[in-house]
Amino acid sequence: MTVKEDFEFLNSDIWINYSQKQYRTPDEIKYRLTQIGESQANWTEMKSKIVRLRKTAAVPFFLKSIDKKFWFYPADCIYQKADEIEKLGLELYQKIVGQSAFSKEFFLDAKIEEAITSAIYEGANSTRAKAKELIESQNAPKDKDEWMLYNNYKAMLWIQENQKKSVSLDVIRELHGIVTKNTLSDDDLNYSGKFRNDKVFVISSARERKHEGKDSKLIESSLAEAFDVTIKNTRYFPKLLKGIILHYFTSYIHPFFDGNGRTARAMFYFKAIKNDLKFVELLSISAYLKAHGKQYEKSFEKVVENDLDLTFFIDFNLDALLEALRKVSQKVEYLLKINELKEKIGINGNQVGLLQRLALNNFRKYDIEKYAESIDRSREVARQELKQLVDLGLLAEIKESKKFVYKIKIDNLEKIVSE
Numbered sequence: 001m002t003v004k005e006d007f008e009f010l011n012s013d014i015w016i017n018y019s020q021k022q023y024r025t026p027d028e029i030k031y032r033l034t035q036i037g038e039s040q041a042n043w044t045e046m047k048s049k050i051v052r053l054r055k056t057a058a059v060p061f062f063l064k065s066i067d068k069k070f071w072f073y074p075a076d077c078i079y080q081k082a083d084e085i086e087k088l089g090l091e092l093y094q095k096i097v098g099q100s101a102f103s104k105e106f107f108l109d110a111k112i113e114e115a116i117t118s119a120i121y122e123g124a125n126s127t128r129a130k131a132k133e134l135i136e137s138q139n140a141p142k143d144k145d146e147w148m149l150y151n152n153y154k155a156m157l158w159i160q161e162n163q164k165k166s167v168s169l170d171v172i173r174e175l176h177g178i179v180t181k182n183t184l185s186d187d188d189l190n191y192s193g194k195f196r197n198d199k200v201f202v203i204s205s206a207r208e209r210k211h212e213g214k215d216s217k218l219i220e221s222s223l224a225e226a227f228d229v230t231i232k233n234t235r236y237f238p239k240l241l242k243g244i245i246l247h248y249f250t251s252y253i254h255p256f257f258d259g260n261g262r263t264a265r266a267m268f269y270f271k272a273i274k275n276d277l278k279f280v281e282l283l284s285i286s287a288y289l290k291a292h293g294k295q296y297e298k299s300f301e302k303v304v305e306n307d308l309d310l311t312f313f314i315d316f317n318l319d320a321l322l323e324a325l326r327k328v329s330q331k332v333e334y335l336l337k338i339n340e341l342k343e344k345i346g347i348n349g350n351q352v353g354l355l356q357r358l359a360l361n362n363f364r365k366y367d368i369e370k371y372a373e374s375i376d377r378s379r380e381v382a383r384q385e386l387k388q389l390v391d392l393g394l395l396a397e398i399k400e401s402k403k404f405v406y407k408i409k410i411d412n413l414e415k416i417v418s419e
Contacts, residue, residue, distance in 0.1 A: 089279030101353030115152035213254030243271035
């Protein structure tokens with residue numbers, strides 16, 4: 001194979017379509033050859049060329065401690081998605097921060113969403129309403145399911161408060177200790193925040209062994225090396241990818257008996273927020289993983305099946321982030337449309353702000369005193385404004401004990417906003 005032939009191949013439809021515009025496995029490329037009028041006759045030679053050219057331009061992540069040579073190819077589609085995510089994420093973050101009526105509520109809602117979906121993805125049985133009630137009530141969790149979602153929420157708070165810390169073995173142990181508090185049982189009971197000392201396996205839904213964690217004697221050295229080659233890599237790549245790669249290495253090494261998935265996702269958030277990508281606070285990655293669980297598992301498998309090519313895992317996670325951002329964008333646009341009700345039905349800015357906050361947390365109830373305090377007006381003014389929203393069909397007035405509380409009629413709100 002000559003240099004000239006290689007150079008010409010870099011401009012071919014096969015290379016442009018499946019290594020740049022999209023990033024496909026060799027098997028997926030073979031299946032698509034006929035779609036672009038190419039023969040499979042010389043497939044073995046072509047496959048070898050594709051892999052060789054990808055590796056020639058790859059960013060390496062060699063873990064000598066476990067004798068593994070990971071890499072990723074800086075495909076156009078990977079960098080374009082990373083750029084789009086950072087651009088859209090920054091715009092959304094700034095837009096939300098600028099909305100004093102609901103920005104605090106929005107960030108709280110995002111943390112709770114990730115906490116509950118991460119817990120559900122790992123098998124917890126709960127609902128968003130219950131999760132929000134638990135976290136806002138500040139009551140102690142009663143069972144394992146409640147501890148899982150409460151711990152995930154606490155982990156997000158810890159990440160915000162400790163983002164100046166360096167990625168380290170202490171940080172990953174700390175995060176594991178937070179997300180697994182009071183959730184481990186049997187032989188794992190005393191291993192919250194501690195690396196395992198024995199073998200561990202990832203078991204599929206069909207009860208098959210999908211992956212074996214690395215030798216327990218090599219956990220510390222392999223994790224330390226993974227952190228080092230990711231963070232101090234001499235090659236340039238978007239900083240968003242560093243968090244994704246730490247997510248992968250944590251899952252691959254599998255340093256704990258249980259809670260590896262929750263810890264791996266927490267490591268992504270920690271590194272992204274540390275790199276000043278504040279918009280990830282708005283996103284629930286676990287919601288996408290829950291909806292695309294098989295593809296998430298397959299993205300791990302593709303790395304191993306394709307000579308430790310991390311690009312497939314990176315690509316999947318970028319798609320997850322893009323989808324999460326689109327959902328946040330839709331939510332923000334809906335909340336901003338509530339502003340139009342000032343002219344549409346004659347309510348004021350304080351009432352709009354209340355509706356926006358309740359739209360985010362539709363389980364929440366306000367009484368007259370709480371609303372009066374939030375708008376810094378008299379009790380009588382607050383009562384009249386709440387009564388107007390009741391008369392408009394936007395709030396339900398409910399008697400609890402000896403006082404009235406007010407709750408959003410979310411279906412009516414959505415109908416009026418969309419009219």
